[in-house]
Amino acid sequence: MSPLRLLGAALAFAAHLAASQALAQPATDLAFEQRLKRLEADLRCLVCQNQTLADSNAPLAEDLRREVRTLAVAGKSDDEIRAFLVARYGDFVLYRPPVKGTTWLLWFGPFALLALGALVWLGVVRRRRTAPEPVHDVQGAVRARALIDDPPT
Amino acid sequence: MTAAPAPRRNLLIWGPLALFGLLVAFLFVGLFRDPREIPSPLVDRPAPAFSLATLHAPQKIVSTSDYLGQVWLLNVWASWCVSCRVEHPLLMELAKTNVVPIVGLDYKDRNPEAKAWLEQHGNPYALSVVDADGRVGIDWGVYGVPETFVVDKAGVIRYKHIGPVTVEALQNTILPLVQKLKRA
Numbered sequence: 001m002s003p004l005r006l007l008g009a010a011l012a013f014a015a016h017l018a019a020s021q022a023l024a025q026p027a028t029d030l031a032f033e034q035r036l037k038r039l040e041a042d043l044r045c046l047v048c049q050n051q052t053l054a055d056s057n058a059p060l061a062e063d064l065r066r067e068v069r070t071l072a073v074a075g076k077s078d079d080e081i082r083a084f085l086v087a088r089y090g091d092f093v094l095y096r097p098p099v100k101g102t103t104w105l106l107w108f109g110p111f112a113l114l115a116l117g118a119l120v121w122l123g124v125v126r127r128r129r130t131a132p133e134p135v136h137d138v139q140g141a142v143r144a145r146a147l148i149d150d151p152p153t
Numbered sequence: 154m155t156a157a158p159a160p161r162r163n164l165l166i167w168g169p170l171a172l173f174g175l176l177v178a179f180l181f182v183g184l185f186r187d188p189r190e191i192p193s194p195l196v197d198r199p200a201p202a203f204s205l206a207t208l209h210a211p212q213k214i215v216s217t218s219d220y221l222g223q224v225w226l227l228n229v230w231a232s233w234c235v236s237c238r239v240e241h242p243l244l245m246e247l248a249k250t251n252v253v254p255i256v257g258l259d260y261k262d263r264n265p266e267a268k269a270w271l272e273q274h275g276n277p278y279a280l281s282v283v284d285a286d287g288r289v290g291i292d293w294g295v296y297g298v299p300e301t302f303v304v305d306k307a308g309v310i311r312y313k314h315i316g317p318v319t320v321e322a323l324q325n326t327i328l329p330l331v332q333k334l335k336r337a
Contacts, residue, residue: 046191046295046296049188049189063286088194088292088294089191089194089296090191090193
């Protein structure tokens with residue numbers, strides 16, 4: 001390839017890059033992309049339930065990612081976007097379930113168990129501490145030794 | 154440990170056993186639950202409105218409001234959906250009884266394929282509306298095809314069935330509910 005053609009190709013490539021950047025203008029906003037990514041990492045894919053919306057390749061996940069993007073572009077806040085999905089799919093779409101009556105056990109159960117364990121442990125420790133020390137009757141031992149060594153006749 | 158009074162020792166023995174029993178009970182119940190069935194927040198809420206073109210007459214637009222005043226079923230289907238074939242004979246039977254109109258939501262499908270599919274397997278639907286991009290599906294909380302909704306006269310979703318409709322679901326849940334809603 002001649003230097004001139006090489007230069008032409010490079011220029012064409014640069015032009016192409018610039019054009020594609022210009023086309024995707026709103027989407028190249030890094031902070032916006034990061035925000036979407038964070039949001040999608042917090043949402044569950046309904047089809048493959050152990051994957052987040054960000055990780056899943058399921059067609060529904062693609063649709064929902066597009067929906068999330070559309071809403072975000074329209075200026076909706078993260079909470080509004082989450083509310084949009086919860087209204088349609090329920091709390092299940094959230095990887096962080098909201099704290100409410102039905103989720104108290106889920107949120108606070110582990111801490112309750114921990115507290116229970118601490119109480120049991122405290123009880124055991126206290127009982128050990130207050131238990132009477134085993135009696136070491138030194139005098140009695142000496143007397144017994146004497147009796148063995150020198151039994152009374 | 155022999156010094157511990159009897160009630161306390163009982164608690165120490167039976168307490169953990171009771172907790173274990175509770176855990177076993179939860180796990181046992183969990184064995185018979187389908188993790189794919191997510192309770193829909195849309196039940197007992199107004200059905201999300203749509204205005205969509207029908208499959209067989211693209212210039213005809215059908216809206217949810219057209220069905221106000223009657224009980225109807227919305228069945229989400231697609232020609233690419235394999236398990237839709239499982240429930241299809243049942244829907245055909247149901248359609249023959251004329252008990253309740255079944256509206257099909259042709260979800261993320263192509264019209265020629267969808268029409269061919271109905272010709273091949275029979276058409277149980279009063280009509281099918283076309284949701285080509287799945288946007289209405291999202292509004293209805295659809296995440297797996299097929300899904301079936303029961304909508305009452307006031308346009309409120311009263312029941313959602315996820316997956317192929319079974320004979321049991323139809324006879325024990327859907328039909329009794331439809332009869333009850335029609336009387337209401």
